Amino acid sequence: MPTIYIDDKSYDVPEGDNVLEACLSAGIDLPYFCWHPEMGSIGACRQCALVQFRDADDEHGRVVMGCMTPVSEGARFSMNGMKASEFRKNIVESLMLNHPHDCPVCAEGGECHLQDMTVMVGHRNRRYRGKKNTHNNQYLGPLINHEMNRCISCYRCTRFYNDYAGGTDLSAQGAHDHVYFGRQQDGNLESEFAGNLVEVCPTGVFTDKPLVNDYTRKWDLQSAPSICTGCALGCNTSPGERYGKLKRIHNRFNNEVNGYFLCDRGRYGGAYVNDENRAKFAGLRADDGRYNAIESQLATDTLAGWCVNTDRIAAIGSPRASIETNYLLRRVVGGKNFNSGIGDHEASLVKQISSIMQIDSVNTPSLRQVESADAVLVLGEDVTNTAPRLALSLRQSVRNLAKKMASDMRIAHWQDEAVRVLAQDCLSPLYIISMAESRLDDVAKRSITMSATDIARFGFAIAAELDSSLDSIAGFEPAHTQLIKSIASDLSSANRPLIVSGTGCQDQAVIKAAAAINRALNNSNGMLSYCLNEANTLGASLMQDGSEASLKELCERASKGQIDTLLIAENDLFRRAPHQQIETLFNNINNLVVLDCIDTETLAQSALALPSSSFAESEGTLVSSEARAQRFYPVYQPAEQRQSSWRWLTQLGQSIGLESFEKFTEFDNVTASCADDFAVLAGIVEASLHGDYRYRGMKIARQTHRNSGRTAMRANISVHEPQQAIDNDTPLSYSMEGVNGKQSSALTPFVWAPGWNSNQSVHKFQAETGGALKGGTPGKRLFESSSASSAESDRDKIPVVEIPGPFEAQQGHWRLLPLYRIFGSDELSARSPAINELTAAAFVEISVDDAETLELLDGDGVLLSLPDTKVCFEVIINPSIANGCLGYSVGLPGAPWIAPRSSVTIKKNHAWSNTNRDNKPAKIVIEPGVSNV
Amino acid sequence: MRDLVESLVSQLRTIWSILLHTFTKAETVQYPEEKPYLAPRYRGRIVLTQDPDGDERCVACNLCAAACPPDCISLQQGTREEDGRWYPEFFRINFSRCIMCGLCEEACPTNAIQLIPDFEMCEYERESMVYEKEHLMIDGPGKYHDYNFYRVAGMEIKGKKKGQAENEAEPIDIRSLLP
Amino acid sequence: MSDFWIIVFAISVMLGAVGGAAVATWFERRLLGLWQDRYGPNRIGPFGIGQVAADMIKLLTKHDWVPPFADKWVFIFAPTAIVVAMLLGFAVVPFGPGLQIIDLNIGLLFFLGMTSLAVYSVLLGGLASNNKYALLGGLRSAAQMVSYEVFMGLSLMGVVMLSGSFSMVDIVESQRDGWYCFSQFLGLFVFVIAAIAESHRLPFDLPEAEHELTAGFHTEYSGMKFAMFMLGEYLGLILISCMITTLFFGGWLAPFSLTFIPAIVWFSLKTFLVICFFILLRCAIPRPRYDQLMSLGWKIMLPITLINLVITGAVALWIAGA
Structure with a gap:
């Protein structure tokens, strides 16, 4: 030193x-x-x-x-x-010469790095009397507000947007003091990480557009440490609330996970919690089909009455609900009556993945470790759309060659320009084998597209090339054989090779192929990362001991009349299985009880609808796709009768007198009990600190010390201020009283330090600037690879491999390929207004040749014949789709659930017009009123 | 010793001068029969003023609320669709908590919030001391006659394009290569 | 006077003293108002005199509360002690020739004894409250009383030497040749200061200094018991004024042979002026620091008293010798 x-x-x-x-x-x-x-x-x-x-x-x-x-x-x-x-x-x-007199009407004010620095250096008066330069603003889409006058030309925006995130449509323009940061013309910023400009820009040029029009200063936001529910990566977030409304989501630094950046789905996808259509009261469906609002106690009593006969109840959990909610639901009905709610096909894929991840020699990397990979193979996953933040990490990993060249030349890694000039276009190898073109192709050494089956086959061929003990696979065209060789040689010569795959292909073989390559590499530094779909997909999957019923079994039992009451927690089953199957299931159930924080089609079918609180209003543990258990905390108190699902279930358990439910009134007891029951989840108690953690007797303040309006914000309702809400379950307080900055950094609701009002103050929370947080990285990884066991000894645990034959296009039939979209494929974030604006209508993609055969043009409608229904989609001609395949959008509004890997027949729909697009699900309306029960 | 005598004399002189006040008139007045003169800068009831063009001055920057010691101001910003101005969707002062310290007026960057020499606010119900924007707003610029924040600020609003604010140059043509 | 009339007189003195103390609260506030260029209580009744009744009603109807953490009996005893001690002090005050409850030959010592007893009230009140401010107030009071007690007594020894008696009547009678305020100027000076300190009035109200100690020894008191403390304080003010009149300003004796005015009127008038002077002091002089108070007592007042004593003694001997 x-x-x-x-x-x-x-x-x-x-x-x-x-x-x-x-x-x-x-x-x-x-x-x-x-x-x-x-x-x-x-x-x-x-x-x-x-x-x-x-x-x-x-x-x-x-x-x-x-x-x-x-x-x-x-x-x-x-x-x-x-x-x-x-x-x-x-x-x-x-x-400051040209800086406008804007602070009062600037959304950066109060958390502005330029303000902080100006105060820090002691500058006060503008002595220059000349005119100020001005600039015209641009429309940059629904996420980012542009106010170019405020620019200080630090170039952070273009360095992030272009150099770091690989965007191409934001640039520095003009010369000398006319320099301008914007697009060539008005339009949406294309990068999926554009939202980070809000935090990267040291002043108010780029601000959060949804926030600007419903603005609250940072000092007035009530925040809590939270976890993004947009995908399975578990990025740490810091949502801010005011007047019972979620105002914005900021990045919460976590050295090993998201670092300083979030994707736009995470940053803007939380606003669904403000939806007016979210139920506030428990609703009991009357005979006329309308819901009557009832008291919470009556709701619990009614539910308890339906659950008396425990043999005749069943429950379906959810991969977007917390571990605790799933656990309590499972406790209420027992393992054999419980289904994780992941959907049968996906559940089998996730089960396969989790068993691979638990093999000792398999090293699942954190995002930080992903950035250290020096050769990457992406097998069948469109990372940008299924795990967006991972794509940003992969983009950093390709710069490892440049960093190595720099260190060979003894250039410090932080000499950004020097390193870039030295490396020019030299990138570490990144190979992408996928179903359609991807947003990472620009930094890929090679990217090819093929059908899901062929991807698996291609993967096995690479494994065979790496490991001579495996049977080699023939039948590839020469270019592919050459590519297989070069991928194998790049991976085997790499120090830290990384294989990325996941459920994106919805294909077992692809998952196994990725594991096979990893094993064939036999490199103890090798990493294998699987992308999953939802925030707690892995957690819900791990909470199984084999006794659980599949969705199909539940449907069968229901059809035999064996189930009276079905409880569904935070799950829209119509997104998990064919519409017909779920309709039938619901028809066979007497009492359908749905707990949810959003208004779904499933909720609309329920006999009893219970309003649960969203991620922003409740606590819970989520297990991310790297098996990191992390805790999210309530940002604010849920309105009216809304309460956490785990609380509803605790009350249910208590009123039907289930064992040990008395102690489940405390959140930590639920977590601990779950950890006791499932050995694999033992680590979840360490995901965060215990609820009775105090720093020198003090709780951690959710509000800043300068939070305003306490005696006025409720004065229109009553001038008598109520006591601040008490939070018994977490170490955080709903007030400005308490500490922030001294506690363990896992519990950082917001970053602030004296003199550092902006998010740049995060360095005050880091043990070493840019490094890990003081008090360690939040979260607990459930599986750690152990170097003690070699790959050889784990060989038996690798799944049996059945190499699929090559995909052959069938005349008249098209093999479906699932295509995910960052904006829309995720159920929750798609409901946020800003994301909704960017969400495309449901579509199918088809190759150029097939389009010619069918005489289709871009924007035409095609009719898909599914087993139980016919659906019309807009068609997009995509040259990267393999012939004989049909890519379809997953989860976008207006599309039904489609069985993966099925083949369909299609025909052109001549009656198609773009007005068919709006196919919104039915809305559930619960009106407060007197109950008839 | 000298100190002692000096301080003794000083005390006696004090007593004497206080005694002379027997013959001076009281400074206080017999309120409410008599009303005192209150200077315009007297800190009494709070009002929201309008700029010289007759539009509301408040831009909902929240600085008054942040400065308020008893936290009795609360407001929510909104962007006005027709002209792009920031404005308070609601603006509430709980006068039953207000201590008339005037820090809100000092914090206000647009001279919108002002304290006026009216302290006679008596109600039987505390609820009646809660003033909303419509109760606070007056038809005029108050103590500051000429100031209009948007003529100084760089933000574009309807009727004032970029470069038209005080001391601003015309917007830069970024396609130009001229120096 | 017969025993019956003595009892009647005693009761009327008691009522008069208590009533005088009550009026003094209003009078003090009016006078303070006058000197501070404001009005003071002027709304209830003529000149606001009704304020006395209003205050009384308020204090009497207030919740008579004993804090649960206090030492209950001592807490109740303390305020009564000061009132009793001060009222007993009035027994030896000669309001006029023969107008006295009892003419003790040690009248002066009895007065000193009674005023000294008052310290117990403050000390016990402070201790019993079980409150840090009250305790500090009580401690200050004890130290202040003990210190100023010493030369309060000594300052009067000059008067005793010149009059040759401890009896109040004798002291008054011996002033027919000239009031002791001239011959015992130093004695008067020290006694006035010590008397302020004894009755802990401003500027020497350090036991209850509200800027530092909330309300000092009576922080926890309210309602009737608080009223008793206030009563004791104002009784003390009147008693001390009576004593100053008696000892230094010739008691009931009329100046300039203006004997057509009754003696009791002269006595009352003189006492009234002394009370006004005390209020003027309160109005004009700020409170000293506690260490300043103590050093003033021991370093200045005590030597002055001793010098006064020595000179008086010497002069008395010289006169006797001559």
């Missing part, structure tokens, strides 16, 4: 850091703009100036930029000396 001197005080700083990082780590507030821990230094803004001295006798020194100066033993700097501080002040003054 080199020792450097700043203002004659010595500091031991980490080797290889730049002086700016070192200063921030040492707790010295050195202003900066353009540097970002994840994007490195370019020295553009000139803000982090220090004076460096040759030695102790040097009295003059020279001004250097902190971010561009490596630390070296004995280096001497002056930060507070007049020369340095005057320089920094002048820089801010020059940046």
Whole structure:
């Protein structure tokens, strides 16, 4: 550790850091703009100036930029000396020359890095009397608001958008003081990570558009540590609430998971919790089919009355509900009457994946580890659309070659421009074998598309190429054989090869092929990552001991009249199985009880609808696709009768007198009991701190210390302020009283530090700037690969491999390929207004040849004949789809559930017009009123 | 010793000068029969003012609420569709909590919120002390006659395009390569 | 006077003293108002005199509360003690020739004894409240009383030497040649200051200094018991004023041979002026720091008293010798 001197005080700083990082780590507030821990230094803004001295006798020194100066033993700097501080002040003054008088109407105000830095350097008055430069704004889509006048030209936006996230449509334009950051013309920003500009921009050029039109300052937001429910990656988020409304979601730093960035689905996908159609009261369906609002107690009593005969009840959990909800539901009905709610086919895929992940030699990487991979093979997964944040990590992994070249040349990794200039187009190998073109193709060494069956076959061929003990697979065209060889050689020569696959193909063979390649590599540093669909898919799947009923079995039992009452928690079964099957199931059930936080078709069929709270209003544990158990906490109190599903179920269990349900009134007891019952989930109790955690007797404040309006916000209802809500289940308080910053960082509701109002203050929460949080990384990984057992000994645990034959196009029949979309495929986020605006209507994609055969043009309608119904879709001609295959959008509004891997016949629908698009599901309306029961 | 005598004399002089106040008139007045003169800057009831063009000055920046010691101001920002101005969708002051400290007025960047010399706010119900925007709004600019925030701010609103605010140059043509 | 009339007189003195104390609360506020250029209580009744009744009704009807953490009996005893001690003090005050409840030959010592008893009230009130501010107030009170007690007594020894008696009547009678306020100027000076400290009135109200100690020893008191403390304080004010009149301003004796005005009127008038002076002091002088108070007592007042004593003694001997 080199020792450097700043203002004659010595500091031991980490080797290889730049002086700016070192200063921030040492707790010295050195202003900066353009540097970002994840994007490195370019020295553009000139803000982090220090004076460096040759030695102790040097009295003059020279001004250097902190971010561009490596630390070296004995280096001497002056930060507070007049020369340095005057320089920094002048820089801010020059940046402020053209800055508009906008702060009161700027959505960045109060969490603005430029404000913080201006105060930090002491700049006050604009001395320059000339006119201010102005710029016209652009329309950048429904997510991002553009206000170019506020720009200070730090280039962080383009560096993130282009260099880091691979976007192409945002650029720096113009020259000298006319420089402009925008698109070539108005239009939606194309990158799936554009939302990060809100946090990356140090001032208010890019702001959160949904927030700008319903704005609340950061200091007024009530926040809690939360987990994104948009996909299975488990990114950490910090949602903010005001007046009972979720206002925005910000990134919550987690070194091993999402780091500094979120995808747009995560950032903007939470607004569904504000939906007016969400039920607020328990509803009991009357004979006329309408719901009557009833008291919670009556709802529980009614439900308890229906659940008396425990042999005749069944329950369906959900992969989007927390571990605790699924666990209690399972406890109520017993394992054999319980179904995880994942859907039978997907459940078998997830089961396969979880058993592979539990093999000791299989190393499932965190997103941070993904970034360290030096050769990547993506097998059959459209990562950008199924696990978006993983795509951003993969994009970083291809830069490992550049970093290696730089370190060979002894260029520090943070010298961003130098590293890029050195590497030019040299990228670490990334191969993508998928069903359709993907957004990562631009950084891929090769990307090819084929049918799902062929992908699996291709994967096995790579495994065979790597491991000579396997039977080689013939029958590939020469170009593919060549590609197989080069993939195999790149993977085997890599130090940290990574295979990415998942449920995206909905094909067992693809999952097994990925495992086979990983085993064939026999590299203890090798990593295998599977993408899953929903926030708790893995958790729901792990909570099984083999006694569970499949959905099909439940349907059969119901048809025999063996089930009176069916409980469904936070699940829309119409998204899991054919419409007809679920209709029949519901018709065979006397009492259908649905607990949900959104208004679904399933809820609309229920006899008793119970309003549960969303992720923003309840606590729970989720297991991400890397098997990391993480806890989310309620941001605010649920309205009216809404309460967490686990609370409804605890009340149910208590009123039917089930064993040990008395203690389940405390959340931690539910988690602990689940961990006791399922050995594989033992780690979930360590996902976060226990509810009685206190920092020196204090809870952690959800509100900032400057939260305003406490005595006025409810004054229109009553001038008598109620006591602040008490939170017995978590270490957080619903008030500004408590700590934030001293506690374990797993429980950081929001980031703030004195003088650092913006999200840049996160470095105050990190043990070392840019590194892990103080007090360790939040979450607990349930499986760790153990280096002790070699791949050889695990060989038996690898699933039996049956290599599928090559896919042959059939005349008149098309093999369906599932295509996911970042905006729309996820059930919850698709309901958020901003995401909804970007969601395409349901579609099918077809190859150019097939389109010609069928005489189809882009935008025509085709009629798909499914086993029980016919559905019309808009057709998109996509050259990357294999002949004989038909890609169909999964989960987009207007499309029914389609059995994966099935073959369909299609024909052109001449009656198609674009007006058919809006096929919204029926709405459930519960009106408050007197109950008839 | 000298200190002692000096301080003794000082005390006696104090007593004497206080005694002389026997013959001075009371500074206080017999309120409510008599009303005192209150300067325009007196801190009494709070009002929301309008800019010289007759539109509401408040831009819902929330600074008053943040500055308020008893937290008795609450509001919600909205963007007005027809002209793009920020405005408060609701603006509520709970005067039963207000301490008339005037920090909201000092914090206000648009001179919208002002305290006026009216302190006679008496109600039998505390509920009646809760003032909404329609109760707070007055038809006029209050103490500051000329200030109009949007003429200074860079944000574009209807009727004021980019570059038309005070001290602003015309918007830059980014396609131009001229210096 | 017969025993019956003595009892009647005693009761009327008691009622007069208590009534005077009640009126003094209003009078003090009016006078403070006058000197502070405002009005003071002026709404209820003529000149606001009804304020006395209003305050009384308020205090008497307030919840008579004993804090659960307090030492109950001591807590109740403390406020009564001060009223009893102060009222007993009035027994030796000569309001006029023969107008006295009892002419003790140690009248002065009895007065000193009674005022000293009052400290117990404050000390016990502070202790019994079981409250940190009350305790601090009680402690301050004890230390202050003990210190100022010393030269309060000594300052009067000059008067005793010159009059040759501890009897109040004798002291008054011996002033026919000249009031002791001239001959015992230093004694008067010290006694006034010590008397303020003894009755812990402003500026020496450190036991209840509200800026530091909330309300000092009576922080926990309310209603009737608080009223008793206030009563005791104002009784003390009147008693001390009576004593100053008696000891230094010739008691009931008329100045300039204006004997057509009754003696009791002269006595009352003089006492009234002394009371006004006390209120003026309260109005004009800020409260000292606690250490300043103590050092004033021990470093200045005590030496002055001793010098006064020595000079008086020497002069008395010289006169006797001559």
